[in-house]
Amino acid sequence: MKTLYNIIVQLYALAIRTAAFQNAKAKQWIEGRKNIWQHLTKITTAIRPLWFHVSSSGEFEQARPIIELFKKHFPEIPVVLTFFSPSGYERFKHFDGVDFVAYLPLDTRSNAYRFLQSVRPRLAFFVKYEFWYHYFEQLHIARVPFFLISAVFHPGQPFFKFYGRSYRSVLSFPDYFFLQDEVSALWLQRLGHTNGAVVGDTRIDRVA
Structure with a gap:
């Protein structure tokens, strides 16, 4: 499974690099990660942070509502926020509700290990569809x-296809799944995972 996954990740990175010659967003994806390790050295707090990872805006x-809740009750604990997408990073890179904002390095074993050594999170949260094998491992x-928050599962995902069966092992790593709806809970249970609860869409709760 790991070999195939690693090939797919590297092919994705190659496609982004190729597209960067003509696509501004792809170029931002590459440029934003060039100095990522130097950027991460700016995390100097002695208190281990909470780490939230999201794809985009x-x-x-x-x-956001979970970050705000933590900050309200535990203001002394730093929060590190990472983005996969340039559009999300560029929009919120100066967001003052967290202590540090960065891109997430490409999902390789060495990058994941190095990132965790730099950030030293005490807890981590991934949102919705963010399933990154090496970071999870x-x-x-x-x-x-x-934890996965606002997680969504549906039959169109690789987990439920014949070609994605080996990828299901990534779901064995999270401690708990906070799911958006009952349908997601049923699909997750079909894969043998019962460590989840339906809590709804936190974004809707925030607006309400």
């Missing part, structure tokens, strides 16, 4: 509790 809005190895 929409997923950030789902994480390294968090599990480091015994850092982590």
Whole structure:
């Protein structure tokens, strides 16, 4: 499984690099990650932070109420926020509701290990569709509790296709799934995972 996954990740990175010659967003994706390790050295707090990872702006809005809740009750604990997408990062890179904002390095075993050594999270949260094998595995190895929030499962995902069966192992790493709806809970249970609860869409709760 890992070999195929690693090939897919590297092919994706190659496609982004190729597209960067003509596509501004792809270029931002590459340029934003060039100095990522130097950027991460700016995390100097002695207090281990909470780490929230989102894909882009929409997923950030789902994480935001939870970040605000933590900051309200535990203001002394730093929060690190990472983005996969340039559009989300560029929009919220100066967001003052967290202590540090960065891009997430490409999901390789070495990057995941190095990232966790730099950030040293006490808890980690991934939003909706963010299933990154090496980050999940390294968090599990480091015994850092982590959770999926506003998670969604449906039959169109690789987990439920014949070609994605080996990828299902990524779901064995999270400590708990906070799901958006009952349908997602049923699909997750079909894969044998009962460590989840339906809590709704946190973004809707925030607007309400």
